[in-house]
Amino acid sequence: MSRPASAALALAWRPCARMLHAAPLRSALQTLLAGLLVALCALLATARPAHAEDFDYRLQARALAPGAWVIVGLKEDFSFANGGNIVNTGFIVGSEGVIVIDTGSSKRYGEQMLAAIRRVTPLPIVLTVNTHHHPDHFLGNQAFPRASLAALPETIAAIRSEGEGFNANMYRLNGNWMRDTEVVVPERALAAGRQRIGGRDVELRALGGHTVADLVVIDHDSGTVYAADLLFNGRTPTTPHADLARWLAALDTLEGLPARRWVPGHGEPATDLAALRQTRDYLGWLAQAIRAGAESGQDMTELFHTPIPQRFAGLALVNEEFRRSVVHLFPAAEQSVLEAARTKASR
Amino acid sequence: MTPLPLARPALAWIAAALTVLAAPAAAFAAPALATPPARAGQADPLDSPRWDDMRKAFFEGATVVFDERIKVSGPAVAEDSLNVPVTVDASAVPGVEELIVFADFNPIIKALRFEPGAAQARLGFRIKLQQSSPIRAAARTADGVWRVGGAWITATGGGCTLPSVGSGSPEWQERLNEVNGKLWPRLGGGERLRMRIIHPMDTGLAAGIPAFHIEDIVISDAEGRTLSRIQPLEPVSENPSFTLDLYATAPNARLHVTGRDNNGNRIDAWVSR
Numbered sequence: 214m215s216r217p218a219s220a221a222l223a224l225a226w227r228p229c230a231r232m233l234h235a236a237p238l239r240s241a242l243q244t245l246l247a248g249l250l251v252a253l254c255a256l257l258a259t260a261r262p263a264h265a266e267d268f269d270y271r272l273q274a275r276a277l278a279p280g281a282w283v284i285v286g287l288k289e290d291f292s293f294a295n296g297g298n299i300v301n302t303g304f305i306v307g308s309e310g311v312i313v314i315d316t317g318s319s320k321r322y323g324e325q326m327l328a329a330i331r332r333v334t335p336l337p338i339v340l341t342v343n344t345h346h347h348p349d350h351f352l353g354n355q356a357f358p359r360a361s362l363a364a365l366p367e368t369i370a371a372i373r374s375e376g377e378g379f380n381a382n383m384y385r386l387n388g389n390w391m392r393d394t395e396v397v398v399p400e401r402a403l404a405a406g407r408q409r410i411g412g413r414d415v416e417l418r419a420l421g422g423h424t425v426a427d428l429v430v431i432d433h434d435s436g437t438v439y440a441a442d443l444l445f446n447g448r449t450p451t452t453p454h455a456d457l458a459r460w461l462a463a464l465d466t467l468e469g470l471p472a473r474r475w476v477p478g479h480g481e482p483a484t485d486l487a488a489l490r491q492t493r494d495y496l497g498w499l500a501q502a503i504r505a506g507a508e509s510g511q512d513m514t515e516l517f518h519t520p521i522p523q524r525f526a527g528l529a530l531v532n533e534e535f536r537r538s539v540v541h542l543f544p545a546a547e548q549s550v551l552e553a554a555r556t557k558a559s560r
Numbered sequence: 561m562t563p564l565p566l567a568r569p570a571l572a573w574i575a576a577a578l579t580v581l582a583a584p585a586a587a588f589a590a591p592a593l594a595t596p597p598a599r600a601g602q603a604d605p606l607d608s609p610r611w612d613d614m615r616k617a618f619f620e621g622a623t624v625v626f627d628e629r630i631k632v633s634g635p636a637v638a639e640d641s642l643n644v645p646v647t648v649d650a651s652a653v654p655g656v657e658e659l660i661v662f663a664d665f666n667p668i669i670k671a672l673r674f675e676p677g678a679a680q681a682r683l684g685f686r687i688k689l690q691q692s693s694p695i696r697a698a699a700r701t702a703d704g705v706w707r708v709g710g711a712w713i714t715a716t717g718g719g720c721t722l723p724s725v726g727s728g729s730p731e732w733q734e735r736l737n738e739v740n741g742k743l744w745p746r747l748g749g750g751e752r753l754r755m756r757i758i759h760p761m762d763t764g765l766a767a768g769i770p771a772f773h774i775e776d777i778v779i780s781d782a783e784g785r786t787l788s789r790i791q792p793l794e795p796v797s798e799n800p801s802f803t804l805d806l807y808a809t810a811p812n813a814r815l816h817v818t819g820r821d822n823n824g825n826r827i828d829a830w831v832s833r
Contacts, residue, residue, distance in 0.1 A: 382716065385716065453639075509744070510742065510744035510752045510754050510803075512645070512647060512684035512754070512803035513645035513684070513686070514633050514634060514645050514646065514647040514684055515647070515684075517633075517635065517645075536635055536639075537639045540635065540639040540640055540643070540645065541639070541640075544643065544801075547754070547756065547801065548740070548756060550742065551740035551741060551742055551754065551755065551756050551801075552740045554740065554741065554742035554831075554832070555738075555739070555740045555741065555742075555829075
């Protein structure tokens with residue numbers, strides 16, 4: 214299967230637009246540059262870490278408890294170097310089957326995740342959930358049995374409407390790691406509730422706030438909560454589709470769960486509430502900073518320079534993610550302040 | 561064709577070739593190569609192959625100089641190509657009469673004209689970006705000299721050829737040209753004005769949707785004296801939001817905002833603290 218045309222376009226379009234201006238000069242330079250290019254590629258190829266050439270994510274499944282597994286990703290943003298291996302995925306092995314929690318960022322990731330599962334168990338995949346509609350959580354769907362794919366209804370709708378756009382963007386961000394990756398929309402809609410799945414006592418919780426719908430999977434047999442991207446650990450939370458008030462309420466719900474261990478969507482698994490409190494602390498500060506900026510009449514470009522408290526200095530990518538969050542969240546805060554002022558003025 | 565704009569196209573060609581090869585090495589090669597080489601004199605500090613065209617389009621026959629006091633601030637990478645926050649600031653240059661903002665690689669290059677008048681020569685707003693581009697501000701003083709500054713902003717694109725959100729919904733029609741604004745007294749005197757005007761700001765580049773944008777905004781005091789004027793064009797974001805700082809405190813802490821769009825629909829609202 215070939216890469217979707219839109220993705221190819223996204224890759225080629227920007228440099229080509231500028232290339233047009235170079236046309237009169239190109240023929241004179243082409244031979245020289247081609248030679249340089251070959252040399253450059255050879256040089257870079259030798260400098261690359263080994264796994265980049267074979268597109269092997271080196272996924273290692275780690276047992277947190279009997280039957281409760283996690284594959285921990287890097288605390289980075291998407292890149293050609295990491296190929297999108299920046300997400301935690303998980304699986305729960307019951308007596309009769311396997312529950313897969315998120316499928317990673319690409320077809321290759323999904324295939325290699327399935328291989329990692331097969332190194333642990335030969336049992337069939339009975340359920341594959343996408344916890345939410347962000348691309349690092351569902352673009353590995355191709356590797357798993359189609360009938361096993363399932364998600365909350367809002368997640369299914371969001372993958373359907375935004376999935377292709379995400380996929381094109383992921384080709385741009387992760388390059389050839391994405392080869393042949395296509396969007397597979399889960400067809401099975403999940404409902405919250407506790408049931409036996411694959412011979413395991415599993416509960417699904419339908420929460421939200423990181424996105425329109427965030428599915429939490431609780432493995433009661435081991436006390437493991439797969440909290441997806443409602444929980445970050447040592448990595449700054451991302452907010453492109455966030456509703457912070459709802460997210461903070463979801464964290465309160467999570468804190469009340471009888472959990473022995475937590476699997477965040479990004480960052481190390483935890484056995485205590487430190488990650489949950491860190492996520493809540495940061496999101497609470499973020500909400501306050503955005504609101505205060507809007508109320509004091511700051512422009513978005515001024516808010517970019519808000520000092521970030523020292524206690525968040527250890528969160529990976531905090532400067533970058535804070536600025537992204539300003540872009541995501543400030544317009545609504547600004548609108549609310551300015552509309553309130555208008556209502557006051559017209560009274 | 562001068563020899564100078566060669567650097568970036570040549571580099572872009574390498575980047576394009578690397579992309580076509582889809583070697584993972586491109587991730588390392590492209591950013592390193594994209595750094596423009598240092599230049600002397602009045603060569604474009606942003607090293608854009610479009611600069612000569614820009615100079616001809618906007619400053620033909622006039623004196624134009626690059627000036628580090630003209631600042632354009634925004635994110636290095638646009639998170640949302642439809643709403644890239646930008647502040648243009650020429651306030652370090654005394655006597656700026658007119659400021660224009662343009663993006664070399666946007667399909668509609670010029671974004672906005674600003675006559676600061678009784679305001680500081682600094683304006684915050686959001687722009688649509690079709691692709692990575694220099695965003696430039698050019699400030700004209702009474703002597704006719706244009707002083708230019710700018711910054712590259714990386715964007716994934718599509719900002720100008722997408723339909724507005726408003727064009728897909730009937731609600732904007734009821735609120736068209738509604739001004740939501742507020743004044744904040746500045747420490748040391750003067751007022752900050754922030755306002756958001758409901759308007760789709762359609763570029764005309766999305767199929768079947770004609771250009772439809774606010775083209776004139778005048779800020780006056782209660783006595784009707786014009787204080788400042790903003791003339792946006794299509795690349796300014798949907799429901800545009802503006803930030804500007806007036807030198808003097810507004811009498812009765814009120815300002816009058818008037819104007820029109822390119823279909824003649826009027827803007828008329830009062831803004832207070």
